[in-house]
Amino acid sequence: MSDFTIAIHGGAGTILRSDMTTDLERAYTDALEQALMTGYSLLEKGISSVDAVKAAVMSLEDCILFNAGRGSVFAKDGSQEMDASIMDGETLMAGAVSAVRNIKNPVELAYTVMTEGEHVMLNGQGAYDFALSQGIKTEKDDYFFSQFRYDQWKQLQGTDKAVLDHNVAIRDKKFGTVGAVALDKKGNIAAATSTGGMTNKKWGRVGDSPIIGAGTYANNKTCAISCTGHGEPFIRAVTAYDVSCLMEYKGLSLQEAMHIVVHDKLLRIDGEGGMIGADAKGNTAMVFNSEGMYRGMKCSDGRHEVSIYK
Amino acid sequence: MSDFTIAIHGGAGTILRSDMTTDLERAYTDALEQALMTGYSLLEKGISSVDAVKAAVMSLEDCILFNAGRGSVFAKDGSQEMDASIMDGETLMAGAVSAVRNIKNPVELAYTVMTEGEHVMLNGQGAYDFALSQGIKTEKDDYFFSQFRYDQWKQLQGTDKAVLDHNVAIRDKKFGTVGAVALDKKGNIAAATSTGGMTNKKWGRVGDSPIIGAGTYANNKTCAISCTGHGEPFIRAVTAYDVSCLMEYKGLSLQEAMHIVVHDKLLRIDGEGGMIGADAKGNTAMVFNSEGMYRGMKCSDGRHEVSIYK
Numbered sequence: 161m162s163d164f165t166i167a168i169h170g171g172a173g174t175i176l177r178s179d180m181t182t183d184l185e186r187a188y189t190d191a192l193e194q195a196l197m198t199g200y201s202l203l204e205k206g207i208s209s210v211d212a213v214k215a216a217v218m219s220l221e222d223c224i225l226f227n228a229g230r231g232s233v234f235a236k237d238g239s240q241e242m243d244a245s246i247m248d249g250e251t252l253m254a255g256a257v258s259a260v261r262n263i264k265n266p267v268e269l270a271y272t273v274m275t276e277g278e279h280v281m282l283n284g285q286g287a288y289d290f291a292l293s294q295g296i297k298t299e300k301d302d303y304f305f306s307q308f309r310y311d312q313w314k315q316l317q318g319t320d321k322a323v324l325d326h327n328v329a330i331r332d333k334k335f336g337t338v339g340a341v342a343l344d345k346k347g348n349i350a351a352a353t354s355t356g357g358m359t360n361k362k363w364g365r366v367g368d369s370p371i372i373g374a375g376t377y378a379n380n381k382t383c384a385i386s387c388t389g390h391g392e393p394f395i396r397a398v399t400a401y402d403v404s405c406l407m408e409y410k411g412l413s414l415q416e417a418m419h420i421v422v423h424d425k426l427l428r429i430d431g432e433g434g435m436i437g438a439d440a441k442g443n444t445a446m447v448f449n450s451e452g453m454y455r456g457m458k459c460s461d462g463r464h465e466v467s468i469y470k
Numbered sequence: 471m472s473d474f475t476i477a478i479h480g481g482a483g484t485i486l487r488s489d490m491t492t493d494l495e496r497a498y499t500d501a502l503e504q505a506l507m508t509g510y511s512l513l514e515k516g517i518s519s520v521d522a523v524k525a526a527v528m529s530l531e532d533c534i535l536f537n538a539g540r541g542s543v544f545a546k547d548g549s550q551e552m553d554a555s556i557m558d559g560e561t562l563m564a565g566a567v568s569a570v571r572n573i574k575n576p577v578e579l580a581y582t583v584m585t586e587g588e589h590v591m592l593n594g595q596g597a598y599d600f601a602l603s604q605g606i607k608t609e610k611d612d613y614f615f616s617q618f619r620y621d622q623w624k625q626l627q628g629t630d631k632a633v634l635d636h637n638v639a640i641r642d643k644k645f646g647t648v649g650a651v652a653l654d655k656k657g658n659i660a661a662a663t664s665t666g667g668m669t670n671k672k673w674g675r676v677g678d679s680p681i682i683g684a685g686t687y688a689n690n691k692t693c694a695i696s697c698t699g700h701g702e703p704f705i706r707a708v709t710a711y712d713v714s715c716l717m718e719y720k721g722l723s724l725q726e727a728m729h730i731v732v733h734d735k736l737l738r739i740d741g742e743g744g745m746i747g748a749d750a751k752g753n754t755a756m757v758f759n760s761e762g763m764y765r766g767m768k769c770s771d772g773r774h775e776v777s778i779y780k
Contacts, residue, residue, distance in 0.1 A: 252707075252739060254705065259594060279672075280705045281675065282675055283569050285674060286675065287673060290673040363589065364593035364594045364595060364599075364600075365589040366592070371591075372681075373684060374682070377708070396563070396564050398708060401712075402711075402715070405712070405719055406719065409715055409716065409719035
C-alpha cells in the first residue's frame with residue numbers, strides 16, 4: 161500500500177521481443193521512465209493526481225514513439241485526428257475531446273474542457289475553436305509526423321531491417337493509446353487517456369479513448385482506469401466503468417475487477433488490449449490480454465517497474 | 471409481465487401544464503401514440519426489438535415537435551448537428567453517430583454503422599460520407615427547420631400567446647432527446663436514442679445520446695435503457711450502464727435500479743432528466759426527476775399509457 165502512486169501505459173498489442181532491437185527497446189523504456197517520473201515528481205511535491213496524470217500523458221504525447229499527440233497515426237484521408245479524456249475521481253468532473261487536429265497536447269485540451277468549459281465532450285472544429293479561445297498550444301501538421309523527424313529518427317536508430325520493421329510497426333500498431341492513473345497524497349485519484357486512433361481509420365471513427373466510462377473513468381470510491389486496445393469492444397463493454405461497478409456493487413478488489421473485465425468480459429467479445437488502474441487505498445494494477453503492453457508504475461512504497469512484454 | 475413491450479420518450483425537462491394548450495397537448499400525445507404504435511405493430515408481427523426501436527425513433531425524428539431529426543435545435547453557429555445511437559441486447563453490438571448534419575434519420579445511420587460498418591461510433595463529415603456510401607437518406611437544411619413549415623405549423627395551431635410561448639419553448643427546451651426501448655417475442659431487448667442536442671450549443675459539444683453506456687445501453691442479461699436529460703451529468707454518471715450494473719451485480723429489479731440512478735445518483739451531480747427501460751422478463755419502466763417527460767409504453771399484456779406530466 162502506498163501513500164501515492166502513478167501508473168502509465170503507452171499502448172497494447174502484438175509487441176514481440178523478436179521485433180525489437182536493444183536500442184529501440186531502450187528508447188521505449190526511457191520514454192516510459194520519463195513520463196512516469198514526470199508524474200511521480202509532481203505527486204511527491206503534493207500536487208494533485210489530476211495534474212500528475214495530465215503531465216505524464218503530455219510527456220507521452222510529446223514522444224514520437226507513441227500514437228498520441230506527436231507521432232499520431234494517419235487516418236485514411238491522411239489527416240491526424242486525435243482523441244483524449246481526463247476524469248477527476250474526487251469531483252467526478254470529466255473532460256474529453258474527439259477528432260481534434262493540430263492540438264499539441266489533446267489531454268491538456270480535455271483538462272481545459274473539464275476545468276473551464278460547461279460541457280464534458282467537445283468535438284472536431286468546435287473543440288479546436290474552444291482550444292484557441294483558451295490559449296491551448298497548437299502545432300502545424302508536420303509537427304505530428306514530419307518526414308524530416310522520421311528520417312532523422314531512423315538514422316539515429318540505424319537502418320537495419322528490424323528497425324525498419326519497427327518503424328512500420330509504429331505506424332501500423334493499432335492500439336497505441338497512452339494513459340495514466342494516479343493517487344495523490346490527499347487520497348484523490350484521477351485517470352487520463354490520449355490517442356491518435358487507428359491507422360487508416362475511416363469515416364471519422366471515434367474509439368473508446370474519449371468516452372468517459374469506456375476508455376477513462378475515475379471515482380475516489382472505487383478506482384481510476386485508463387484503457388488501451390481495440391476500441392470498439394471497449395465501448396460496447398463500457399470497460400472502465402465496469403471495473404468501478406464490480407468494485408462498488410460486488411466488493412471486488414481493484415486487481416480482481418480488472419482481471420474479470422480484461423480476461424473474461426472483453427475476451428468474450430474479441431476485445432484485445434489492457435488497462436492500468438489505481439484505487440484510493442494505494443493499490444495499482446496493470447492487466448492486459450494482448451502480447452504486450454508498454455507500461456510502468458512507481459509507488460511511494462518503493463515499487464517501481466517499467467515493462468513491455470508479458 | 472408481457473411477451474413483448476415497447477416504451478418511448480420524447481424528452482424531459484420543465485414541461486408545465488400551464489404552458490400547454492389543449493391542441494398542442496393533443497399534437498404531442500398523437501405523435502407519441504403514432505411512434506408507439508409504429509414500434510408495437512412491428513413487435514406484434516414478430517419483428518425484432520432492434521427494428522422496432524429504430525422505427526419508433528424514426529417516427530419521432532420525423533415529427534417536427536421533437537428535438538431530433540426534423541425539428542432539431544440550432545447550435546450557436548446556426549447549424550443543426552445531430553447525435554444518435556442504438557444497441558442490440560442480444561449481441562451487444564452497437565452503433566452511434568455524433569455531430570452529423572443533413573441526415574434525415576440519424577438513428578437509421580447509427581443502425582447502419584452497427585450492422586454494416588466495422589466501427590461503433592462515427593463522427594461529423596466522416597459519418598456523413600459513410601451515410602452516402604450506404605445510401606442513407608439525406609435532406610437539405612430547410613427540411614430540418616424551415617420558416618415555411620414553422621409558420622405553417624403556427625398557423626395550424628392558432629396564434630395565441632400560449633402557442634407562441636410554446637413555440638419558443640420547443641426551440642429552447644434543452645432535453646428534447648427522443649428514444650425507445652423494446653422487448654420482442656424472441657426475448658431480445660434493444661435501445662435507441664436520437665437528439666438535436668442543446669439549443670445554442672457551442673464548440674462542437676457532444677452530449678450523452680451517442681455515448682454507449684451513458685445515453686443508450688442494452689444487454690439481454692439486464693436491461694435496455696434510453697436516457698434524456700442534461701447530457702453532461704449523464705456522461706459523468708455513465709447512466710444507462712449503471713442501471714445494468716445495479717441489476718447484474720446487486721440483483722436489483724429494473725424499477726429499483728432506475729430509481730436509484732435517476733433519483734439518487736443523478737441528483738447528487740445536478741443531473742436533471744429521466745430514462746425509459748425494459749428488461750427481458752417483460753418489465754417496463756419510465757422514471758424522471760424533472761417536471762415532465764414526454765413518454766409512452768404499450769405492452770402485450772394490455773398496459774398502454776401516453777403521458778407528459780408527473
